Amino acid sequence: MKASNKQIFQNFALSKGLKSTRQRDMILDCFLSCDQHLSTEELYLKLKESMPGIGFATVYRTLKLFAESGIAREIQFGDGQTRYEHLHAGEHHDHLVCTRCGAIMEFENETIEKLQAEVARNHGFTIINHKLELYGICAKCNS
Amino acid sequence: MKASNKQIFQNFALSKGLKSTRQRDMILDCFLSCDQHLSTEELYLKLKESMPGIGFATVYRTLKLFAESGIAREIQFGDGQTRYEHLHAGEHHDHLVCTRCGAIMEFENETIEKLQAEVARNHGFTIINHKLELYGICAKCNS
């Protein structure tokens, strides 16, 4: 059985000697139950509803910890805000970004990944990770 | 015959009623004769050598015009600085970014492009452009 992202983060916290705090737990729950691709500010505003006293520095710090623990990854779509997407061990996906309505869809394509590996090999390059984003108009906006 | 990027920008300026100024001309020449993927600051520093009085606001503004005219494109590699790469009508290339030394290499791959188009089609998505970046360790750093 696979560890849930909640467990992964809790193990990470334990191994790092991080304390378990009310705000950290809330941020974790909120992040896990939220949509993909939330910006720090969006998550901060969402958290304020149930925790009016929370500071944005705490949200920034905690999201960085999520990234470090491996349950989230920072992404930037060029709108000037850093977003965090959920990561599930071993998975990788790419994005379709609608430039009209802002919708973000995910996709996976084995063949593209293989070709990327080949390109890298041809350049003597060791891939650590990659980013593939297709920008355009989504089906809904097209119709 | 194809218009050069210099001509393309000059036509753009004309159609927009932009005036031709000493600094704009210098920035254009410098940009065109420089490496790919320069950040605004790098270009600004380079320009200072021949034009000590130039202001960075002017460089920022002018690079935005280049992007608008179609001869350049803004790219971000996650180092917090916006870079501008040269664009040549009809061409497209992707990037290998070395996370150790910062080197940026370009590549093109027809098959990947085709697969992207297919993914988009399957989602009813119209691609306007795309971004593919492979992050890792380059051959030089590997050896």
Added chain:
DNA sequence: AGTATATTGAAAATCATTATCAATAGGGAT
């Protein structure tokens, strides 16, 4: 040359993010 308007450069303003720091809270040990 004269005039209207675009452009420039310096400085101030913004925006997202990060660092600082005093006050507080967690989690043992006692």
Added chain:
DNA sequence: ATCCCTATTGATAATGATTTTCAATATACT
């Protein structure tokens, strides 16, 4: 439960990149 050490928090200030503002200047047209 209490004490103590250390991590954490939230407010605020600081940072860094980019944008805006604005008075002075340059450009293009008549």
